[in-house]
Amino acid sequence: xxxxxTVLVVGTGLIGTSIAIGLKNAGYEVVLHDENEHALSVALxxxxxxxxxxxxxxxxxxxxxxxxxxxxxxxxxxTHPHAVVTDVSSVKATILNALSDLGSAELARVVGGHxxxxxxxxxxxGAQGNLFVDRPWVLTRTDFTSEATFKKVEQMVNALxxxxxxxxxxxxxxxxxxxxxxxxxxxxxxxxxxxxADAGHIELAGQGIRDTIRIASSDxxxxxxxxxxxxxxxxxxxxxxxxxxxEMADAISHGNHDQIISILEKGxxxxxxxxxxxxxxxxxxxxxxxxxxxxxxxxxxxFAVAAQAEVNLEDVRIDxxxxxxxxxxxxxxxxxxxxxxxxxxxxxxxxxxx
Amino acid sequence: xxxxxTVLVVGTGLIGTSIAIGLKNAGYEVVLHDENEHALSVALxxxxxxxxxxxxxxxxxxxxxxxxxxxxxxxxxxTHPHAVVTDVSSVKATILNALSDLGSAELARVVGGHxxxxxxxxxxxGAQGNLFVDRPWVLTRTDFTSEATFKKVEQMVNALxxxxxxxxxxxxxxxxxxxxxxxxxxxxxxxxxxxxADAGHIELAGQGIRDTIRIASSDxxxxxxxxxxxxxxxxxxxxxxxxxxxEMADAISHGNHDQIISILEKGxxxxxxxxxxxxxxxxxxxxxxxxxxxxxxxxxxxFAVAAQAEVNLEDVRIDxxxxxxxxxxxxxxxxxxxxxxxxxxxxxxxxxxx
Numbered sequence: 001x002x003x004x005x006t007v008l009v010v011g012t013g014l015i016g017t018s019i020a021i022g023l024k025n026a027g028y029e030v031v032l033h034d035e036n037e038h039a040l041s042v043a044l045x046x047x048x049x050x051x052x053x054x055x056x057x058x059x060x061x062x063x064x065x066x067x068x069x070x071x072x073x074x075x076x077x078x079t080h081p082h083a084v085v086t087d088v089s090s091v092k093a094t095i096l097n098a099l100s101d102l103g104s105a106e107l108a109r110v111v112g113g114h115x116x117x118x119x120x121x122x123x124x125x126g127a128q129g130n131l132f133v134d135r136p137w138v139l140t141r142t143d144f145t146s147e148a149t150f151k152k153v154e155q156m157v158n159a160l161x162x163x164x165x166x167x168x169x170x171x172x173x174x175x176x177x178x179x180x181x182x183x184x185x186x187x188x189x190x191x192x193x194x195x196x197a198d199a200g201h202i203e204l205a206g207q208g209i210r211d212t213i214r215i216a217s218s219d220x221x222x223x224x225x226x227x228x229x230x231x232x233x234x235x236x237x238x239x240x241x242x243x244x245x246x247e248m249a250d251a252i253s254h255g256n257h258d259q260i261i262s263i264l265e266k267g268x269x270x271x272x273x274x275x276x277x278x279x280x281x282x283x284x285x286x287x288x289x290x291x292x293x294x295x296x297x298x299x300x301x302x303f304a305v306a307a308q309a310e311v312n313l314e315d316v317r318i319d320x321x322x323x324x325x326x327x328x329x330x331x332x333x334x335x336x337x338x339x340x341x342x343x344x345x346x347x348x349x350x351x352x353x354x
Numbered sequence: 355x356x357x358x359x360t361v362l363v364v365g366t367g368l369i370g371t372s373i374a375i376g377l378k379n380a381g382y383e384v385v386l387h388d389e390n391e392h393a394l395s396v397a398l399x400x401x402x403x404x405x406x407x408x409x410x411x412x413x414x415x416x417x418x419x420x421x422x423x424x425x426x427x428x429x430x431x432x433t434h435p436h437a438v439v440t441d442v443s444s445v446k447a448t449i450l451n452a453l454s455d456l457g458s459a460e461l462a463r464v465v466g467g468h469x470x471x472x473x474x475x476x477x478x479x480g481a482q483g484n485l486f487v488d489r490p491w492v493l494t495r496t497d498f499t500s501e502a503t504f505k506k507v508e509q510m511v512n513a514l515x516x517x518x519x520x521x522x523x524x525x526x527x528x529x530x531x532x533x534x535x536x537x538x539x540x541x542x543x544x545x546x547x548x549x550x551a552d553a554g555h556i557e558l559a560g561q562g563i564r565d566t567i568r569i570a571s572s573d574x575x576x577x578x579x580x581x582x583x584x585x586x587x588x589x590x591x592x593x594x595x596x597x598x599x600x601e602m603a604d605a606i607s608h609g610n611h612d613q614i615i616s617i618l619e620k621g622x623x624x625x626x627x628x629x630x631x632x633x634x635x636x637x638x639x640x641x642x643x644x645x646x647x648x649x650x651x652x653x654x655x656x657f658a659v660a661a662q663a664e665v666n667l668e669d670v671r672i673d674x675x676x677x678x679x680x681x682x683x684x685x686x687x688x689x690x691x692x693x694x695x696x697x698x699x700x701x702x703x704x705x706x707x708x
Binding site: 116126128130131136138165167171172174175176178179180182183184185186187188189190191192193194195197198199200201202203204205206208209210211212213214215216217218220221223224227228231232234235236237238239240241242243244245246248249250252253255257260261263264265266267268269270271272273274275289291293297299300301302303304306307313315316318351353 | 470480482484485490492519521525528529530532533534536537538539540541542543544545546547548549551552553554555556557558559560562563564565566567568569570571572574575577578581582585586588589590591592593594595596597598599600602603604606607609611614615617618619620621622623624625626627628629643645647651653654655656657658660661667669670672705707
């Protein structure tokens with residue numbers, strides 16, 4: 001094996017091409033393959049990588065659509081008999097189970113991977129080498145994954161600036177059913193209620209429903225593959241939500257206040273378990289609320305004041321109304337920085353609430 | 355009636371006190387009443403209004419908790435026989451129906467009101483006179499509301515800078531069941547799923563679930579009153595969501611791809627019906643995506659560049675990962691301003707995607 005690892009990326013969409021760019025920048029040799037010639041040519045141009053011919057590869061990263069991943073991994077294990085093979089798909093057990101008939105020598109060279117980076121856009125055109133910086137990247141071992149194999153994939157993930165989080169296949173799939181796949185389904189179904197609604201009803205929509213159904217605008221084809229790949233976990237969790245909603249509907253119908261309050265309070269407790277952002281749920285975070293006037297440049301001025309006061313903003317949320325920028329701005333900062341920021345903002349003429 | 359209208363606000367929480375401050379600023383005479391002496395004293399100090407003694411009032415605004423509104427309105431109609439009476443609660447039919455035994459002379463003086471302003475904070479301490487600027491404020495007539503009555507309330511709403519939207523009681527209540535009450539219930543129930551979950555699962559949570567359950571942190575006592583006041587509409591809508599989720603769970607279990615895709619696509623179609631913000635669903639809007647480095651002051655610099663380029667930002671969204679500010683920033687601007695902004699940002703060294 002050469003000192004500079006050669007990585008083959010199969011599938012040059014947003015994720016595959018972003019990996020190619022990032023690994024090139026980190027000094028890897030990168031070769032690319034995609035059945036779609038147009039996608040491949042864009043990816044080659046963006047990354048400066050080479051097209052796959054007969055290079056010997058140390059690492060194969062399969063970044064195809066979910067339904068093709070297992071077969072492409074199998075093919076890679078056979079055609080690159082010394083290479084480590086990993087993938088980037090958001091479901092793990094169905095893919096790794098599909099390879100379980102392989103021998104331990106092959107499975108020793110396999111690690112499942114899931115970079116949890118944004119999918120707001122798709123395609124090679126939107127790829128960037130820094131897409132994974134500071135993002136979680138879950139790795140899952142097979143029963144036979146060798147230490148050397150795991151380390152090679154871990155190094156690649158670190159080279160992209162991502163944070164390795166190791167989980168078992170089953171753990172990963174249960175986790176994403178809970179924190180990604182079920183929210184996607186719930187948001188889509190709730191958003192679907194708007195389809196037949198009166199325009200005059202929708203006109204009253206505020207920031208609440210807007211946030212709740214934001215992720216409902218999604219790639220239905222990709223998501224149907226993801227949900228199919230994690231069917232048992234997602235179906236169970238979605239059924240649980242459906243059952244709880246049915247109970248809530250009954251409680252509301254029957255005026256059962258205690259039960260209504262208990263369900264709402266459980267929601268608050270669940271929401272408070274999310275780490276970090278929004279609502280200052282970390283004990284070290286404070287929320288500063290500022291009412292912004294509807295004047296051009298006010299937001300820029302707000303951030304300039306924060307920067308001048310040398311306050312690091314952990315998070316920013318802007319509440320809208322009637323399609324204008326005016327509204328409440330929520331700034332999350334460390335408790336240590338709160339009073340510095342509030343003073344600086346007040347001095348600059350901003351309305352700080354509380 | 356004097357030329358300067360005298361307004362009585364009953365209930366000095368966030369909404370009542372904000373109304374008092376705003377109307378004082380607009381030149382109204384304002385008197386306040388609250389059973390809670392502490393809340394009242396904070397509100398008097400913040401607004402500069404007077405305590406209710408025996409002033410003659412032209413307009414009574416009832417801003418008590420929902421469960422007390424109907425009785426307080428009834429009392430106001432009797433004790434202020436020449437005053438117009440309105441409220442600010444988020445459900446209309448149950449309140450106005452509770453007054454239906456009154457004569458047409460009394461009901462002529464009643465208009466239901468619902469200012470759709472933020473409730474992120476509560477209590478008189480957080481009140482501001484500009485809370486309602488550019489926000490929708492729904493007004494609903496009784497069968498007997500006189501034109502003079504409606505006009506008086508409309509003038510008050512306009513004086514606060516809010517936008518009057520007239521709806522029937524039934525229309526209003528159906529609308530808020532759809533766009534506010536059901537999303538609240540769904541977010542709370544979904545968030546409740548996190549309560550028993552492994553910490554290692556929750557650690558993988560990203561921006562998607564964070565947005566989906568943001569509103570789950572809510573005042574359970576207030577919300578149980580709101581849901582009870584709109585029970586039939588909310589229960590029906592929540593049951594519909596529960597049924598659709600059950601169907602989706604079955605479709606996922608049975609691998610029914612067509613049905614899964616159809617439900618997901620319906621979600622996208624519903625999401626696209628929301629006016630304006632997020633995702634540039636207005637045809638006149640464009641999305642500019644910028645990847646932000648994790649350096650202090652980058653966000654300030656971004657907004658400064660936009661301000662210098664004289665581009666008006668319609669919306670800003672920041673996607674987070676692992677508790678840092680790095681990530682993708684979504685700027686919504688008019689299509690006309692898109693290339694100006696992209697050039698200015700690129701020139702300033704920002705990574706603009708696409």
